Amino acid sequence: MKFSELVENLNSEIIGQSLTDHPTLNPEILGVAAVDEATSGTLSYIEGLKFASFVQRSSASALILPLDESLQVQATEQGKAWISVANPRLVFAEVITLFYQPYQPQPSIHPSAVIDPTAKIGSAVYIGPHVVIQAGVTLGNQVCLHPNVVIYPDVTIGDRSILHANCTIHERAQIGCDCVIHSGAVIGAEGFGFVPTASGWMKMEQSGITVLEDGVEVGCNSTIDRPAVGETRIGKATKLDNLVHIGHGCTVGQNCAFAAQVGLAGGVTVGNGVLLAGQVGIANQVKVGDRAIITAQSGVHNDIPAAEIFSGSPAILNKLYLKTAAIYKRLPELYQSLKALERHFNHPV
Numbered sequence: 001m002k003f004s005e006l007v008e009n010l011n012s013e014i015i016g017q018s019l020t021d022h023p024t025l026n027p028e029i030l031g032v033a034a035v036d037e038a039t040s041g042t043l044s045y046i047e048g049l050k051f052a053s054f055v056q057r058s059s060a061s062a063l064i065l066p067l068d069e070s071l072q073v074q075a076t077e078q079g080k081a082w083i084s085v086a087n088p089r090l091v092f093a094e095v096i097t098l099f100y101q102p103y104q105p106q107p108s109i110h111p112s113a114v115i116d117p118t119a120k121i122g123s124a125v126y127i128g129p130h131v132v133i134q135a136g137v138t139l140g141n142q143v144c145l146h147p148n149v150v151i152y153p154d155v156t157i158g159d160r161s162i163l164h165a166n167c168t169i170h171e172r173a174q175i176g177c178d179c180v181i182h183s184g185a186v187i188g189a190e191g192f193g194f195v196p197t198a199s200g201w202m203k204m205e206q207s208g209i210t211v212l213e214d215g216v217e218v219g220c221n222s223t224i225d226r227p228a229v230g231e232t233r234i235g236k237a238t239k240l241d242n243l244v245h246i247g248h249g250c251t252v253g254q255n256c257a258f259a260a261q262v263g264l265a266g267g268v269t270v271g272n273g274v275l276l277a278g279q280v281g282i283a284n285q286v287k288v289g290d291r292a293i294i295t296a297q298s299g300v301h302n303d304i305p306a307a308e309i310f311s312g313s314p315a316i317l318n319k320l321y322l323k324t325a326a327i328y329k330r331l332p333e334l335y336q337s338l339k340a341l342e343r344h345f346n347h348p349v
Contacts, residue, residue: 001029001098002026003025003027003028003029003061003062003081006029006043006095006098007083009098010094012087012091012094013085013086014083014085015085015086016067016082016083016084018075025080025081026081027061029041029042029043030042031043031099032044032095032099033060035051038058038059038060039060040060040061041061042062043060043061043063043064044062044063044092045063045065045088045089045091045092046063046066046071047089048088049066049071052068055074055075055080056074056078061081062081062082063075064082064085064088064091064092065082065083065084065085065088066084066085067085067086105128105146106126107123107126107142108127109121109125109126109127110127110128110129110130110131112129113128113129113130113131113133114130114131114132114133115127115131115133116133116134116135118135118136119135119136119137119138119139120137120139121139122140122141122159123141123142124141124142125139125142125143125145126144127145128145128146128148128149128165129147129148130147130148131145131146131147131148131149131150131151132149133145133151134152134153134155135153135154136154136155137151137153137154137156138155140157140159140160140161141159142159142160143157143158143159143161143162143163144161145163146162146164146165146183147166148165148166149163149164149165149168149169150167150169151169152168152169152170152171152188153172154172155169155170155173155175155188156174157169157175157179158176158179158214159178160178161175161176161177161178162179162180164182164185167182167184167187168186168187168189169181169187169188170186170187170188170189170190170210170226172188172226173188173209173211173212173226174210174211175187176212176213177214177215178214179212179215179216181217181218182217182218182220182242185220185221185222185223186222186223186224187210187218188210188224188225188226189223189225189226190206190226191208191225191226191227191232191248191249191266192225192247192248193205193248204228206225206226206228208227208229208230208231208248208249209232210225210226210232210233211232211233211234212234213234213235213236213237213254214236214237215236215237216234216236216237216238216239217238217239218234218240218244219240219243219244220242221242222243222246223244224240224246225247227266230249232248232250233251233252234246235251235253237254238256239256239257239258240262241257241258241262241278242260243260244258244260244262244263245262245263245264247263247268248267250266250267250268250269250270251270252270253270253271253272253273253274253290254273255272255273256270256272256273256276257274257275257276258276259278259280259296260278260279261278262278262279263280263281263282264282265281265283265284265285265286266285268283268285268286268287268288269286270287271287271288271290271292271306272291273290274288274289274293274294275292275294277297278296279296279297280294280295280296280298280299280300281298281299281300281313282294282300283301286300287304288300288304289304289305289306289307289308290306290307292304292305292306292307292308292309292310293308293309293318294309294310294315295309295310295311297313298315299312299314301315302314312324
């Protein structure tokens with residue numbers, strides 16, 4: 001489509017725009033691309049002034065720019081069409097949907113699927129090859145089950161949820177509307193519950209349930225365990241990356257985002273809007289406040305207050321962590337200074 005047509009199809013507020021009546025500023029847009037890989041006919045974006053050099057270096061025909069007049073001038077001088085918005089990355093995400101929609105099979109039930117007669121199946125549902133649906137399962141409308149999905153008894157799955165190939169939903173799990181469970185994920189399996197005795201470990205049966213509220217997304221090979229009693233709950237619109245583990249009895253709030261290899265031990269409580277970077281580990285029963293951010297590879301053993309940034313293992317306030325990291329790099333130099341003082345005073349310091 002022409003660049004001007006593309007702009008008309010956006011829902012986001014456009015604050016500035018090049019003059020699209022000029023032929024070079026209203027190009028045909030054939031697709032989208034990363035700014036460093038863009039070619040003629042594609043659209044890309046500049047997230048901020050840190051990437052300003054790409055306005056001249058990129059071969060994109062059109063750019064989504066931040067609110068910066070100097071970048072607008074540069075783009076115009078380079079003969080590029082542009083729009084200026086408050087959040088270029090967000091608008092770029094919207095543009096992608098104009099050119100790409102994920103694979104969505106047409107409603108049907110494959111003859112190889114095994115469906116218990118007590119299961120309740122909504123309308124316009126897709127059930128792929130070798131799917132297994134056990135007794136008492138309820139599927140909402142427009143649910144999509146890709147090949148080899150296994151659903152244990154008494155599971156409920158809400159409207160428009162998508163379960164990708166080879167994921168497993170254990171008994172009594174409750175999955176809301178508009179959820180996405182990616183390949184290999186396991187929802188509602190037994191929590192790690194064993195009681196030590198004089199003769200070894202006694203298994204504690206995990207009688208609880210796992211609940212995913214509306215709009216939750218779970219990445220490939222992630223696991224969310226059910227507890228011995230009660231529930232493990234993931235709040236509305238929370239997003240989990242690949243290889244994330246949520247232990248039994250955890251409660252995760254709404255609109256959180258956990259990067260790959262995050263691990264929550266049993267009974268952790270996470271507030272709303274929390275960001276956990278890659279490989280963060282959180283110990284048993286810890287509470288994390290709303291909007292907290294925990295940076296990559298941090299180990300959390302104590303409660304985290306709301307709206308704070310923590311780093312390191314054991315995790316400490318990020319501002320303090322940065323100071324200690326700067327000192328850490330100077331340890332060899334500081335050690336030599338200490339040895340010099342010892343020699344000077346002929347006495348260990």
